[in-house]
Amino acid sequence: MTAIALTRVDSDRVLALRSHARQSVQQLLVFATLAVLLLVFSFASPYFMTFSNVSSLLMATAVTGIQALGLTFVIATGGIDLTPGLGMALCSVLTGVFLVTFGLPIWLGVPLGILIGTLIGFVNGLLIARLRMQPMIATLAMMLVCQGLALVFSGASPIYLSEIQGFEAIARGTLVFSIPNAVTIFFVAAIIAAVLLNKSILGRYAISMGSNEAATRISGIDVRKWKILVYMLAGTFTGLSGVVMAARLNSAQPATGAGYEMYAIAAVVIGGTSLRGGRANILGTVVGALIISTINNGLQILSIPDQFQKVVLGVVVLVAVFIDIARRGKADHD
Amino acid sequence: MRVTSKTVTPTGLAPRGRHSRFTEDHWESPCAAEHNESSRRTSSRLVRAEWHETFRFTGTVADTTAAVANEALGWAGQPLLSAHGVSKSFPGVKALDGVDFELRGGEVHALVGENGAGKSTLMKVLGGVYQPDGGHIELDSQRIELHGTLEAQQHGISVIHQEFFLMPHLTVAQNIFVGREPSYGPHFLLDERQLNRKAEELIARLQVPIDPRVQVGDLTVAAQQMVEIAKALSFESRVLIMDEPTAALTDTEVDTLFRLIADFVTPVTGVVYVSHRMEEISRISDRITVMRDGEHVATREAAEITIPEVIQLMVGREVISDVRPEPREESNEVVLEVKGLSTASLVKDVSFTLRRGEVLGFAGLMGAGRTEVARAIVGADPRSAGRVVVNGDEVTIRNPADAVRHGIGYLSEDRRKYGLILDHTITANIALASVDRLTNRFGFVRERPAKAMAEKYRVALRIKTPSITQRAKNLSGGNQQKVVLAKWLARDCEILIFDEPTRGIDVGAKDEIYRLLKELTAAGKALIVISSEMEEILRVADRIAVMCDGRLVETIANAGATREKIMECATQFAVTATQGES
Numbered sequence: 001m002t003a004i005a006l007t008r009v010d011s012d013r014v015l016a017l018r019s020h021a022r023q024s025v026q027q028l029l030v031f032a033t034l035a036v037l038l039l040v041f042s043f044a045s046p047y048f049m050t051f052s053n054v055s056s057l058l059m060a061t062a063v064t065g066i067q068a069l070g071l072t073f074v075i076a077t078g079g080i081d082l083t084p085g086l087g088m089a090l091c092s093v094l095t096g097v098f099l100v101t102f103g104l105p106i107w108l109g110v111p112l113g114i115l116i117g118t119l120i121g122f123v124n125g126l127l128i129a130r131l132r133m134q135p136m137i138a139t140l141a142m143m144l145v146c147q148g149l150a151l152v153f154s155g156a157s158p159i160y161l162s163e164i165q166g167f168e169a170i171a172r173g174t175l176v177f178s179i180p181n182a183v184t185i186f187f188v189a190a191i192i193a194a195v196l197l198n199k200s201i202l203g204r205y206a207i208s209m210g211s212n213e214a215a216t217r218i219s220g221i222d223v224r225k226w227k228i229l230v231y232m233l234a235g236t237f238t239g240l241s242g243v244v245m246a247a248r249l250n251s252a253q254p255a256t257g258a259g260y261e262m263y264a265i266a267a268v269v270i271g272g273t274s275l276r277g278g279r280a281n282i283l284g285t286v287v288g289a290l291i292i293s294t295i296n297n298g299l300q301i302l303s304i305p306d307q308f309q310k311v312v313l314g315v316v317v318l319v320a321v322f323i324d325i326a327r328r329g330k331a332d333h334d
Numbered sequence: 335m336r337v338t339s340k341t342v343t344p345t346g347l348a349p350r351g352r353h354s355r356f357t358e359d360h361w362e363s364p365c366a367a368e369h370n371e372s373s374r375r376t377s378s379r380l381v382r383a384e385w386h387e388t389f390r391f392t393g394t395v396a397d398t399t400a401a402v403a404n405e406a407l408g409w410a411g412q413p414l415l416s417a418h419g420v421s422k423s424f425p426g427v428k429a430l431d432g433v434d435f436e437l438r439g440g441e442v443h444a445l446v447g448e449n450g451a452g453k454s455t456l457m458k459v460l461g462g463v464y465q466p467d468g469g470h471i472e473l474d475s476q477r478i479e480l481h482g483t484l485e486a487q488q489h490g491i492s493v494i495h496q497e498f499f500l501m502p503h504l505t506v507a508q509n510i511f512v513g514r515e516p517s518y519g520p521h522f523l524l525d526e527r528q529l530n531r532k533a534e535e536l537i538a539r540l541q542v543p544i545d546p547r548v549q550v551g552d553l554t555v556a557a558q559q560m561v562e563i564a565k566a567l568s569f570e571s572r573v574l575i576m577d578e579p580t581a582a583l584t585d586t587e588v589d590t591l592f593r594l595i596a597d598f599v600t601p602v603t604g605v606v607y608v609s610h611r612m613e614e615i616s617r618i619s620d621r622i623t624v625m626r627d628g629e630h631v632a633t634r635e636a637a638e639i640t641i642p643e644v645i646q647l648m649v650g651r652e653v654i655s656d657v658r659p660e661p662r663e664e665s666n667e668v669v670l671e672v673k674g675l676s677t678a679s680l681v682k683d684v685s686f687t688l689r690r691g692e693v694l695g696f697a698g699l700m701g702a703g704r705t706e707v708a709r710a711i712v713g714a715d716p717r718s719a720g721r722v723v724v725n726g727d728e729v730t731i732r733n734p735a736d737a738v739r740h741g742i743g744y745l746s747e748d749r750r751k752y753g754l755i756l757d758h759t760i761t762a763n764i765a766l767a768s769v770d771r772l773t774n775r776f777g778f779v780r781e782r783p784a785k786a787m788a789e790k791y792r793v794a795l796r797i798k799t800p801s802i803t804q805r806a807k808n809l810s811g812g813n814q815q816k817v818v819l820a821k822w823l824a825r826d827c828e829i830l831i832f833d834e835p836t837r838g839i840d841v842g843a844k845d846e847i848y849r850l851l852k853e854l855t856a857a858g859k860a861l862i863v864i865s866s867e868m869e870e871i872l873r874v875a876d877r878i879a880v881m882c883d884g885r886l887v888e889t890i891a892n893a894g895a896t897r898e899k900i901m902e903c904a905t906q907f908a909v910t911a912t913q914g915e916s
Contacts, residue, residue: 199524201515208501208512215499219512220484278503 041298065289070237078277085260091242096159096252114239121235125228171247210277419469444619461493462486492566502551507533675720695875743822791820812843
């Protein structure tokens with residue numbers, strides 16, 4: 001009797017190893033893709049691998065990447081958040097309003113700007129967890145709300161922040177070696193996100209809800225509360241990206257941000273986080289964000305028109321989603 | 335596993351591996367203790383020590399005082415969890431009507447009844463899922479109110495549901511302790527090492543060979559069931575309520591489960607065991623409560639009642655169970671021939687023939703590849719090799735639509751997922767596979783012939799429903815199965831593959847299904863029946879194909895088949911594989 005049970009478990013172990021192997025291969029594939037892209041663009045253009053270009057590439061990664069970090073948690077629950085792009089615009093604008101119009105000091109204005117993102121996330125969470133709205137629709141509507149509010153608060157024109165001493169340094173200063181602060185912020189945020197995802201109950205419950213929400217609920221976990229917290233975390237990252245964006249441009253641009261959410265979603269999916277929930281990977285998201293901005297940057301350097309860049313990125317997202325479906329394999333194809 | 339034997343033998347009382355610490359001589363049954371005060375006193379110190387171990391195993395009241403431990407000897411047979419006049423109504427249905435139920439310490443109490451008898455509702459009331467409209471629940475003779483599963487678990491009442499509530503992407507350890515993860519400081523930063531250690535300890539105590547670091551989604555169904563049980567036990571439960579725990583298990587795995595139950599039951603713990611499988615109930619239970627139509631019918635000592643009597647109480651009429659099919663004239667007309675069928679994941683080189691008017695049974699352990707063979711034949715899963723010949727012509731089947739075109743219908747083991755559209759009417763479900771034949775020239779479905787068709791099958795298959803406009807979800811399991819069958823019959827399928835045709839169907843309805851199978855073969859259909867129930871296979875199949883580890887081991891004629899013979903074939907590969915390793 002136990003003999004049979006044991007062989008079962010041996011086969012379980014083989015299965016587990018196989019699934020681990022599959023995941024590692026997936027990881028390698030993501031890294032390999034980035035490496036190949038870097039190589040190709042380096043050969044294609046002498047300007048690609050210059051310090052200034054790599055630096056601006058990383059700067060561009062920071063904004064998308066920070067949003068993607070928070071989004072990883074949302075997607076891990078099986079949800080989606082479309083507010084990062086225009087939520088970023090609103091947070092930028094309100095940071096600008098706090099600093100310029102209200103004349104608040106940076107140490108107060110910037111955290112408040114980030115908190116606006118948390119607030120957006122809180123509303124998203126309420127709509128989805130409390131009022132049981134479809135995440136796609138709820139955040140789509142919230143996206144429009146953010147866009148509108150960004151225009152309202154800015155009077156539909158940019159708020160220039162060059163007057164504010166030291167604000168620009170948030171993104172462009174170099175605290176560590178000669179790495180732009182925006183990039184440092186991104187990497188620190190990534191480490192925090194990785195710890196939250198893998199080592200905290202917030203991450204555990206996010207994955208748990210994405211894996212089987214009913215089971216999570218019946219295990220006595222307050223699914224609604226944790227879902228709201230997940231969206232609030234995502235919103236906080238959106239707020240941070242808004243501040244970084246404003247600092248990078250040295251102005252709060254109410255008309256930017258549209259489409260950024262797609263880049264963030266693409267980064268998350270490319271990184272190996274399953275759109276169906278239950279599986280998430282912060283390192284993958286970071287590399288995914290790097291892949292997205294490398295493609296953008298590389299195509300720009302090769303002077304390929306903007307329109308085509310969009311097409312290429314769209315195709316990249318489709319490929320990533322396809323891989324996500326293929327990766328799920330037979331196990332849950334029904 | 336009667337009360338007396340259980341309390342006397344150490345097996346039920348102490349964690350495994352500790353048996354050598356005391357012998358039966360040291361052990362006094364509660365009954366003996368009552369008669370012999372002095373012997374009770376002499377053994378009390380030992381008893382106390384052992385009780386602490388026992389409590390740690392079940393974790394009952396981890397910090398139980400010695401006084402309570404002393405009391406424990408007299409505990410067996412005391413009411414542990416009871417329902418008093420519990421009523422529960424749902425819109426249009428009175429699911430429970432003044433039901434009394436009592437689980438005593440130290441017993442396995444089987445709860446039986448046909449589908450719709452109210453056992454699930456009662457179970458959910460006891461497990462805190464539902465709050466009763468009337469009556470109340472008592473734990474240790476103290477009135478309690480449960481407002482949710484968590485609260486029930488905190489009272490030491492755990493429910494193991496029929497569908498598993500596990501997170502496939504989390505590991506075994508993470509699943510067991512979800513919501514109670516060991517953490518550094520406040521409950522936020524996870525202590526994964528301690529988590530795995532705790533899970534390892536728990537699993538080692540249960541003696542189930544499962545690696546706590548494996549993702550649950552990678553485990554077999556049986557192993558997942560064990561994880562559910564481990565999770566329930568980790569709650570330091572005193573009451574385990576199990577709903578059809580063996581529905582997805584094979585006979586050997588059932589043995590493991592029963593050992594776990596035997597280990598769990600002590601004089602201060604108890605198990606409510608809900609099942610349709612009479613053989614198991616007579617094996618495991620101490621008392622049996624029969625329910626019918628939301629009412630308590632009878633509670634009897636298991637030793638004092640026979641299975642036919644139980645069934646009679648359940649259905650309120652006598653059920654004749656003929657064990658084997660009548661031998662019938664063998665047809666030589668081969669309608670389906672499968673040659674060298676393989677799939678990438680499991681099935682290896684499976685070949686068999688199916689003749690008109692016969693039932694070919696597929697037996698084997700869970701995970702042997704029976705369902706996979708069926709799915710590969712009908713094109714639901716890709717084949718890596720193999721040919722399918724229907725009525726002498728080799729056919730290409732790439733998807734279930736191709737299979738239907740060649741007259742092969744597959745009735746999935748999971749009716750609710752693959753068989754029916756629950757929100758649609760019976761008519762719509764039956765017509766679903768034949769919609770192309772029921773449309774007019776503009777492509778609209780013609781209602782009248784669809785209804786006529788549904789009505790025809792309702793009568794022919796004796797689908798019990800007030801009307802064919804009922805939604806499928808309102809039907810009982812047996813009648814849902816008939817609707818699925820009607821769908822394929824309407825489509826003129828000559829070859830029908832039944833995967834676990836009676837899973838979750840009550841005894842009376844099972845007989846109906848068996849009768850239908852007989853009628854189908856008499857009408858010249860060729861049937862494949864996949865079943866995990868040995869009795870069922872022996873009862874319906876003319877020939878029995880036994881699978882193991884993706885291979886078809888042997889095809890046995892019913893006349894020469896015995897349980898032992900089938901089991902031998904089904905375990906062949908697994909056993910030799912282990913022998914090879916050791």
